[in-house]
Amino acid sequence: MSTTEAIKKTTVVKLDEEEYTHPGNRACTGCTLNTLYRVGLKALGRDCIFAVPPSCLTVVQGLYPISSSQMPILNVTFASTAAAATGVRAAMKRLGKDTQVVAWAGDGGTADIGLQALSAAIERVEDFIYICYDNEAYMNTGVQRSSTTPRGVLTNNTQHGKVEQKKDVPSIVAAHNPAYVATCSASYPLDFHDKLLKAKQIKGFKYIHIHTPCPPGWGVEDRMAIAVGKAAVDSGLYDLYEIAHGKMRLTGPSEKLLRKKKMPPVTEYFEYQGRFKALEPEYIDALQNEVDQRWAGYREKFL
C-alpha cells in the first residue's frame, strides 16, 4: 500500500477482538490513557517493542511481575527514550526483523526532558513511531506543571495558575520535516487507531501527539473525562490533523468542524475542569478570538 493511500476508517465493531493487555491495572478510574493504550495496541499488533520512560504509562502497563501488557517493554530513563528506541530498531534491523519499535512517553518525558533525544532521532531519520500522550502535567509524581501545561492551569507548583503558554510540540516536530506527524485525542481513540495504522506503513520517523484527559490532575469527574476531551476538539481549541510528507490536513472530527456554521464556545471546555478555576475572563475572550481566527484561516485554506 502506498503511504498516501487512505486507511479505511475503523469502527468499534471492526476493532481487532484480540486483547494485548491483561485485564486490570493500577491506573486511576476514568484514566483515558487506559483506552488509548488498549486501542493503540490493537492497531500496532503483537510484533512490537516499546521504549517507555517513567510516567503513568508505566503504571498502566503494570509493575513487574504483575504486568498488564503482552509485548516486550523497555523501561528507560527520561532523557533517553528516543535514543533507546533507536538502539532497539538498529538491533532488530541487524537481526533481519521488521519488528515495529514504538517510543511512548508522557508530555514531561517528551516536551521537557526527552526533547533533545527526540529532535536528534528525527534529524537522523530513524525508523520508529514516537507517541506522546499529553495529559498536560507531570501526573505520576502528583501534578506538577510541564511545558505543555496550558496557561492559567493550577498545579501543585503553579498555585496561582501557570503564567507561560503551552509548548506546541507537534509544530516543533513538524519543523524537523519527518515523514509523518499527527495529533489525536484520547476521547477519539478510533482516530488514533487509524493514524497508527497509517504510521505503521510509512518508513522513517513518525510522531503522534495525543491530548489525554486525566481526571485527578484536571479536577474532572471520572465520568466526564471523555466529554472534556471531546469539548477541546469540538470547540476548535485542540485541532486533530496529520502532516504526511509535508502536506497538512485536518482529520476526523476537526475536518467535520470545517463545515459547521457555529462551533461551541471554548468556555464549555473550561467549565468542566477545576484546574482552570483561576483563568481570567479576559484571557478566555482572547483565546476565543484566537480560535475563531485560526478556524477562519482553516476554512479559507481547506474549503
Ligand SMILES: Cc1ncc(C[n+]2csc(CCOP(=O)(O)OP(=O)(O)O)c2C)c(N)n1
Ligand atoms: C530523571 C528523573 N527525574 C524525575 C523522575 C520522577 N518522575 C517519575 S514519573 C514523573 C512524571 C512524568 O511526567 P509525564 O512524562 O508528563 O508523564 P505522566 O506522569 O504525566 O504520565 C517524574 C517527574 C524520574 N523518574 N527520573
Ligand code: SF4
Ligand atoms: S494520574 Fe491521570 S494519567 Fe495518571 S493514571 Fe491517574 S488518571 Fe491516568
Ligand SMILES: [Mg+2]
Ligand atoms: Mg504528563
